[in-house]
Amino acid sequence: MRISKLFGKTQREIPAEADTISHQLLLKAGMIHQVAAGVYSYLPLAWRVFKKIENIIRDEMDKVGGQELMMPALQPLELWQETGRDLAFGKGLFILSDRRDRKLALGPTHEEVMAELVSHNVQSYRDLPLLLYQIQTKFRDEPRPRAGLIRVREFTMKDLYSFDTDKDGLNQSYNKMLQAYQNIYARCGLPALLVEADSGAIGGKDSHEFMVITESGEDEIINCPNCQYTANADKAQSIKSKTEDQEPLPLEEVATPGAATIEQVSNFLKVHQNHTLKAVFYVADGKLVFVVIRGDIEVNEVKLKNVLHCSELRLASEAEVIDAGIVAGSASPIGMMGINVVADESITSGANFIAGANKPDTHFRNVNYPRDFKVNLLADIARARAGEECPKCGDKLSSTRGIEVGHIFKLGTFISQKLGAFFIDPNGVSRPIVMGSYGIGLGRLLAAVIEQNHDDKGIIWPLAIAPYPIYLCPLYMESPQVATTAENLYADLESQGLQVLYDDRKESPGVKFNDADLLGIPIRVIISPRTMETNSIEVKRRSEKESELVPIEGIATRLEELIKD
RNA sequence: CGGGGCGUAGCGCAGCUUGGUAGCGCGCAGCGUUCGGGACGCUGAGGUCGGAGGUUCAAAUCCUCUCGCCCCGACCA
Numbered sequence: 001m002r003i004s005k006l007f008g009k010t011q012r013e014i015p016a017e018a019d020t021i022s023h024q025l026l027l028k029a030g031m032i033h034q035v036a037a038g039v040y041s042y043l044p045l046a047w048r049v050f051k052k053i054e055n056i057i058r059d060e061m062d063k064v065g066g067q068e069l070m071m072p073a074l075q076p077l078e079l080w081q082e083t084g085r086d087l088a089f090g091k092g093l094f095i096l097s098d099r100r101d102r103k104l105a106l107g108p109t110h111e112e113v114m115a116e117l118v119s120h121n122v123q124s125y126r127d128l129p130l131l132l133y134q135i136q137t138k139f140r141d142e143p144r145p146r147a148g149l150i151r152v153r154e155f156t157m158k159d160l161y162s163f164d165t166d167k168d169g170l171n172q173s174y175n176k177m178l179q180a181y182q183n184i185y186a187r188c189g190l191p192a193l194l195v196e197a198d199s200g201a202i203g204g205k206d207s208h209e210f211m212v213i214t215e216s217g218e219d220e221i222i223n224c225p226n227c228q229y230t231a232n233a234d235k236a237q238s239i240k241s242k243t244e245d246q247e248p249l250p251l252e253e254v255a256t257p258g259a260a261t262i263e264q265v266s267n268f269l270k271v272h273q274n275h276t277l278k279a280v281f282y283v284a285d286g287k288l289v290f291v292v293i294r295g296d297i298e299v300n301e302v303k304l305k306n307v308l309h310c311s312e313l314r315l316a317s318e319a320e321v322i323d324a325g326i327v328a329g330s331a332s333p334i335g336m337m338g339i340n341v342v343a344d345e346s347i348t349s350g351a352n353f354i355a356g357a358n359k360p361d362t363h364f365r366n367v368n369y370p371r372d373f374k375v376n377l378l379a380d381i382a383r384a385r386a387g388e389e390c391p392k393c394g395d396k397l398s399s400t401r402g403i404e405v406g407h408i409f410k411l412g413t414f415i416s417q418k419l420g421a422f423f424i425d426p427n428g429v430s431r432p433i434v435m436g437s438y439g440i441g442l443g444r445l446l447a448a449v450i451e452q453n454h455d456d457k458g459i460i461w462p463l464a465i466a467p468y469p470i471y472l473c474p475l476y477m478e479s480p481q482v483a484t485t486a487e488n489l490y491a492d493l494e495s496q497g498l499q500v501l502y503d504d505r506k507e508s509p510g511v512k513f514n515d516a517d518l519l520g521i522p523i524r525v526i527i528s529p530r531t532m533e534t535n536s537i538e539v540k541r542r543s544e545k546e547s548e549l550v551p552i553e554g555i556a557t558r559l560e561e562l563i564k565d
Numbered sequence: 566c567g568g569g570g571c572g573u574a575g576c577g578c579a580g581c582u583u584g585g586u587a588g589c590g591c592g593c594a595g596c597g598u599u600c601g602g603g604a605c606g607c608u609g610a611g612g613u614c615g616g617a618g619g620u621u622c623a624a625a626u627c628c629u630c631u632c633g634c635c636c637c638g639a640c641c642a
Binding site: 009010011012013014015016017018019027034036037089090091092108109140142143144146151157197198207209218301313314315404406407409437439441457475476478507508509510511512513514515517526528530 | 575591600602604635636639640
């Protein structure tokens, strides 16, 4: 491709709206263009990268026996209502009406359509197992699109679904996919970390995410440097510090004038925050929930949502709390009636806590569970933090941030049951098909590669997914010798099937070098009067500082070698 | 949805407080001189100032409404 004809121009200044590296570089390199919030066009260079990633993914899916098919983005809303997942996705679902006022959803994922399809084509255990996938556009009305291609509202995803007769089969399919995913990331030059995850709106039991560690990542990851326990902070467990053993003392009221927050109360009474219990109020599907947790620990809303089995969860407003007859600032689980009380396991980690008395400016000392109050539900609803102990080995946990570049789920049978995807087992008994779901976002993967592979000059594409592996860069095109050599070499390389980006512009060396670096083409080939003097051509890798001089006759061979590495 | 910010030429910005009919840099076009890390000179094209309404002799500038975009939070595979 001649740069003089290439659609898409590099920019000297970075558009102000971008502050994530991958977003900045994609815009600066002229690879993407924003159409609306979270909606982008891919220009030719980015699209070439995209297609290379797509082919790697397709290859790995096919290798483990996946069969590619294509399902529609446009789906009847009824299908979503059958599984109830229209509620789980809530406002994230794009819904539109057709001319007859029928409601349709733009698919955010395809479990429903897939299960419906399979229900018509699988009758017997002999038809299983099955791995079906597609590479399709998905639509999600994200509350906040951000960071360029990392969180968008329209995106391409490879989604594969596994269908098995039982749990063992599911585990086998799951492990196959896990390996295939590792291969994909490795081939894309992306170190991806496997982490335990929450399954969110997709549902199901076990789920793992693949994370690329980067500061700009949206997700917090908790990990143990000792035993390699790694989990999304939404899901992560930890062992909270225990307070010292104490004999329970009698309950005692204390005046705490003006002290409402945990910080104020613990300062006022001169006790550590881990000796207090705090009350946090949520509204779950319209109902008030009283959450009790140790004062120094934060509530993990994902865990809370899961134990409550609710679809909508938000913090209660002060007015809602007061309306329920609760004294904000001194709320107490003691004597709480007619309201759902959910407590974190941390309330059993010590004795003689400070807690509210449900009277203004008053708290209790020596509150002990279960002596002084009852709860409707006791569960782990605490946010794990760095510095706490690993649930597996007891070592100190640390935390990092990452971008989720893949998510795999063991779904089980809830979707197949709802949509009637059953099979007849060898005993003639009808049973629901056991499903798994495996997603990977292509655009996000592309962006993550840039987050991971760049320097202050620009992108450094891994060879396997670079838009072009070779940047042919003649300097001083006015020199007939340079121009002729460049034209001939370009024609030669093209005829050998090599993909070459040919900078045939009459630009100064500085401009060409900077564009070559910005675009991140792995191998730069320079022809100039200087190299012509020794009848040679200069070859430099984007990832390295040093260049080498190669005799003109040997250049094609040398480039072939470099591309094979 | 809550908080903050921004919409003026393809991109980055100034002008707005104090109304007088739009400017700078980059990029773009032409010519010439340059040229191994974003050269220089000259000439030139390009904007109904996000949109609607209002105030005024006069609005990019003041007022009202509205649309869009970004960031933080909430939320979210």
